[in-house]
Amino acid sequence: MGSGHEGGAGAPGGGEFYSPLYNPDTGAYRFLIDGEWRDSASGQLVHNANPSKGNERCFGFQACTRDEVDAAYAGAKAAQRQWGRIPLNKRASMLKAAAELMRQHHAPIADALIREIAKPKKDATTEAKRSADLIEYAAEEGCRSLAKGDMITSDSFPGAERDKLCMAHKVPLGVVLCIPPFNYPVNLAVSKIAPALIAGNACVVKPPTQGCVSALMMAQCFKKVPGIPAGLVQVVTGRGADIGDYMVEHPGANCISFTGGDTGLAVSRKARMVPVQMELGGKDACIVFPDADLDLAATAIVKGGFSYSGQRCTAVKIVVAFEEIADALVAKVEEKTRKLTVGQPEDDAQITAVVSAASADFIQGLVEDAVAKGATMRTEWRRDANLIWPCLVDDVTAEMRLCWEEPFGPVVPVVRVGTEEEALRYVNESKYGLQGCVFTRDIDRAIGIADRMETGTVQINGPPARGPDHFPFQGVKDSGIGSQGIVNSIEMMTKVKTTVINLAKPSYATA
Numbered sequence: 133m134g135s136g137h138e139g140g141a142g143a144p145g146g147g148e149f150y151s152p153l154y155n156p157d158t159g160a161y162r163f164l165i166d167g168e169w170r171d172s173a174s175g176q177l178v179h180n181a182n183p184s185k186g187n188e189r190c191f192g193f194q195a196c197t198r199d200e201v202d203a204a205y206a207g208a209k210a211a212q213r214q215w216g217r218i219p220l221n222k223r224a225s226m227l228k229a230a231a232e233l234m235r236q237h238h239a240p241i242a243d244a245l246i247r248e249i250a251k252p253k254k255d256a257t258t259e260a261k262r263s264a265d266l267i268e269y270a271a272e273e274g275c276r277s278l279a280k281g282d283m284i285t286s287d288s289f290p291g292a293e294r295d296k297l298c299m300a301h302k303v304p305l306g307v308v309l310c311i312p313p314f315n316y317p318v319n320l321a322v323s324k325i326a327p328a329l330i331a332g333n334a335c336v337v338k339p340p341t342q343g344c345v346s347a348l349m350m351a352q353c354f355k356k357v358p359g360i361p362a363g364l365v366q367v368v369t370g371r372g373a374d375i376g377d378y379m380v381e382h383p384g385a386n387c388i389s390f391t392g393g394d395t396g397l398a399v400s401r402k403a404r405m406v407p408v409q410m411e412l413g414g415k416d417a418c419i420v421f422p423d424a425d426l427d428l429a430a431t432a433i434v435k436g437g438f439s440y441s442g443q444r445c446t447a448v449k450i451v452v453a454f455e456e457i458a459d460a461l462v463a464k465v466e467e468k469t470r471k472l473t474v475g476q477p478e479d480d481a482q483i484t485a486v487v488s489a490a491s492a493d494f495i496q497g498l499v500e501d502a503v504a505k506g507a508t509m510r511t512e513w514r515r516d517a518n519l520i521w522p523c524l525v526d527d528v529t530a531e532m533r534l535c536w537e538e539p540f541g542p543v544v545p546v547v548r549v550g551t552e553e554e555a556l557r558y559v560n561e562s563k564y565g566l567q568g569c570v571f572t573r574d575i576d577r578a579i580g581i582a583d584r585m586e587t588g589t590v591q592i593n594g595p596p597a598r599g600p601d602h603f604p605f606q607g608v609k610d611s612g613i614g615s616q617g618i619v620n621s622i623e624m625m626t627k628v629k630t631t632v633i634n635l636a637k638p639s640y641a642t643a
């Protein structure tokens with residue numbers, strides 16, 4: 133690895149495939165516009181930090197200007213006009229080729245994920261490969277579903293004859309602005325880009341600061357496919373706080389697909405009159421009934437709560453345990469929590485540093501508030517810079533911030549309840565409504581409470597999860613608007629167009 137004179141982590145691995153992304157003279161990564169990797173006219177760089185190396189400088193990348201944002205939208209619009217004229221089956225083949233390139237060149241992407249966001253090695257590799265699978269599935273799904281439309285006849289309306297035939301079909305929206313969060317900068321970029329492209333749209337992507345280089349590498353896998361028009365996937369880099377509003381309010385954006393935290397609430401208010409898909413924060417509850425399989429529930433809580441150090445939108449963020457089984461459940465969760473490995477992402481530790489010092493401070497503040505108000509620590513509090521040891525906090529109550537706020541770190545709070553009504557309070561009084569899960573052997577009870585939980589999804593006898601990626605995925609309340617998942621995203625990224633054939637005289641089909 134070259135170091136680059138800006139002191140960052142330097143040039144990408146992967147030889148010639150990724151080398152155009154990096155400028156050795158500036159020691160920084162370029163942005164992607166109209167099929168070219170370029171340095172910004174601003175002459176300014178943004179640097180991200182390596183969370184597991186004391187937040188030392190990691191990668192440098194371009195702070196793009198407003199003119200470059202304008203150019204990205206203009207180029208994407210031109211590319212969309214070419215792309216939209218390519219037959220669906222050929223678009224699907226090109227997306228499959230991009231998926232194949234991502235599989236072949238996944239290792240440098242995984243390496244960047246390890247450095248930029250401290251993702252454990254195995255999970256980083258899975259993210260790159262799962263993204264390739266997602267692209268391929270979207271290509272196949274779109275190739276089938278987008279070929280179909282409706283033919284509606286006029287004679288079903290009162291008084292009408294069968295003299296009008298209406299063909300309703302799905303057409304692209306135009307340019308989709310894709311804004312992914314730091315925790316899955318590749319997968320949650322691809323979950324927007326692949327449905328957008330198969331539906332005939334172009335994309336302008338704004339990657340997160342932490343995760344920016346992984347996302348740039350992902351874009352190279354689309355750019356390198358022969359036949360994909362230059363400008364179809366544009367990647368504009370810079371701090372969200374500097375260029376985000378300009379990109380969101382831009383007249384060139386015909387659709388916005390955003391995943392992130394509360395920033396998304398402001399983004400949805402700023403969006404012009406275009407379709408928006410918002411996937412925001414969550415406070416997923418895990419309700420464990422007295423008749424539950426406690427081993428199954430404990431395994432799900434530890435996996436759901438601590439995978440990627442709790443930095444997942446669908447992490448278990450509060451356990452709601454019935455009094456009768458709470459002691460036994462917490463003991464099982466504690467035992468499993470103590471076995472989690474803590475350390476470096478390169479070594480594939482299960483718990484790695486959280487994304488920033490600010491995030492670690494926020495998490496610590498939540499735990500300190502809970503302890504000051506009477507919560508019981510079942511594991512010792514331990515922190516070294518951004519690295520926080522997995523933390524199980526029992527006897528949490530509604531007065532504590534930890535009960536309602538999203539830690540986005542390796543902290544699992546437990547509240548104890550006596551009734552179903554009380555359990556539901558911790559779900560339905562939350563400002564979030566992403567997912568929730570219920571553990572019970574009684575299917576009637578499970579369905580009964582699932583129907584009353586104000587969340588986008590309820591998992592029965594399993595932890596909250598986004599995948600498989602073709603399932604519908606959505607939040608209610610402050611957790612989002614619109615439904616994602618490959619099938620729903622393709623649908624959302626199209627608009628209905630109708631063409632009506634007016635016959636000179638009514639015509640009725642006879643047998």
Ligand SMILES: NC(=O)c1ccc[n+]([C@@H]2O[C@H](COP(=O)([O-])OP(=O)(O)OC[C@H]3O[C@@H](n4cnc5c(N)ncnc54)[C@H](O)[C@@H]3O)[C@@H](O)[C@H]2O)c1
Binds near residue numbers: 340371377380394
């Ligand atoms: N519901 C889901 O599917 C889902 C999935 C993953 C993460 N998340 C949520 O994401 C959050 C963590 O991710 P994060 O810290 O990257 O979120 P964030 O909201 O801070 O940032 C998300 C993205 O928005 C960009 N951004 C910042 N300011 C902007 C602006 N003014 N206009 C446009 N874009 C702007 C950022 O650069 C980043 O790319 C958590 O709250 C988590 O629950 C939700």
